[in-house]
Amino acid sequence: MGKTLKFLIPLALFAGLVALLFFGLGTDPRKVPSPLVGKLAPEFSLPALGDPTRTVSNADLLGQVSLVNVWASWCYSCRAEHAQLLRLARELKEVQILGLNWKDTEADAQQMLRASGNPYQVSAFDPDNRAGIHWGVYGAPETFLVDSEGRICYKKIGPVEPGTWESELAPTIDLTTRKCKEYRS
Amino acid sequence: MMPSLLAPRRQAPSNPGPGRGSRRRLAFPLVAGFLTGFLFLPLFTLTAGAYTLEEFQFSDPAKTEEFRRLTEELRCLVCQNESLAGSQADLAQDLREEVYRLLQSGKSRQEVIDFLVERYGDFVLYDPPLKPSTYPLWFGPLLLAGVGGIFLFLTLRKKRAARERELSAEEQQRLRALLADASTPTKDKA
Known part of the structure; x- marks a missing residue:
């Protein structure tokens, strides 16, 4: 074994370790990939926020591309992303935005929508985390992109920011066929 | 506590330092005491777990034991270094209730684990399964x-x-x- 090689091997190992750790810096341990991506959206059936006679269920997902946004009035990041959802509701005619109002009270939720506007076609009301567990929700906000057959293309954990739709969500869906192009989490 | 992506960090207890003059003399007992404290740490975490489990009563003692074991082995997604048994996060309580419901309805240990893994992924397991990834x-x-x-x-x-x-x-x-x-x-x- 040459002297140069003896010197280079530890250096290469060290460089590899640095690369691995550097890659680790860029990943967020709080973002747990969802096993539901690529599968049909879990069964759910909940009353609509503000209208207990109307039921929101998987049937509402069929035939259209949907963004299912998990939100609550107590969640600050949800308030922060609200403006973006309003913008998407205005600009994306091919996509419906459904809310999953999570672990909230009806009064607080309604108050927030009155104060900052309502981007949702309809919000399912889930104060007891009944549907939330089946959707693998572990915090708010979370946003699922669901195709017209009810299949989950993408799960966004954390707030929707300017550019999130364009860079993260849109590439996973084909808006003409209304089907998932790829599955990511 | 409300679940949130930005769960508040636990504050480490501040260490009451010894007085200036006696620093050297106190250093050894302090270090020894600190290390001894570590030995007893598992005791405290166990009692913290038991505290939240009291509300879940089963008629079958075997199920009580199964519930205790399961919640110790499953991981909370909000406070990521805590088990379902030990976590005070709101979501952990929801999941404890779900595990309780599943066990009460006669589901086996493996069925409860599969239920949670299907929804939350392998992340909920403290004991990761052996597979290519x-x-x-x-x-x-x-x-x-x-x-x-x-x-x-x-x-x-x-x-x-x-x-x-x-x-x-x-x-x-x-x-x-x-x-x-x-x-x-x-x-x-x-």
Whole structure:
């Protein structure tokens, strides 16, 4: 074994370790990939926020591309992303935005929508985390992109920011066929 | 506590430092006490777990035990270094209730685990399953230890070979000179 090689091997190992750790810096341990991506959206059936006679269920997902946004009035990041959802509701005619109002009270939720506007076609009301567990929700906000057959293309954990739709969500869906192009989490 | 992506960090308890003058004398008992505290740490975490489990009553003691074991083995997604049993996060309570409901409805241990893994992924397991994506996790340390072991073995063998080498005539002579030198007592060494 040459002297140069003896010197280079530890250096290469060290460089590899640095690369691995550097890659680790860029990943967020709080973002747990969802096993539901690529599968049909879990069964759910909940009353609509503000209208207990109307039921929101998987049937509402069929035939259209949907963004299912998990939100609550107590969640600050949800308030922060609200403006973006309003913008998407205005600009994306091919996509419906459904809310999953999570672990909230009806009064607080309604108050927030009155104060900052309502981007949702309809919000399912889930104060007891009944549907939330089946959707693998572990915090708010979370946003699922669901195709017209009810299949989950993408799960966004954390707030929707300017550019999130364009860079993260849109590439996973084909808006003409209304089907998932790829599955990511 | 409300679940949120930005769960508040636990504040580490501030260490009451000793007074300036007695710093050195107190250092050892402090360190010893601190380390002893670590020995008892598991006791405290167990009692913290039991505290939240009291509200879940089963008629069958085997199920109570199963519930206790399951919630210790499943991981909370909000406070990520806590088990479902130990976490005070709101979501952990929801999941404890779900595990309770599933066990009450006669589901087996494996069915409860599958239910949670289907929804939250392998992340909820403290004991990761053995599959291709976790091979580095399971075998990586063994591989590293193996490579290290081989390296150590080779190095030691080389060293021994070097030690057992016969001395040349010139070296023998130098050794004798050195030994003779050392046996003559000198003044400045006393």
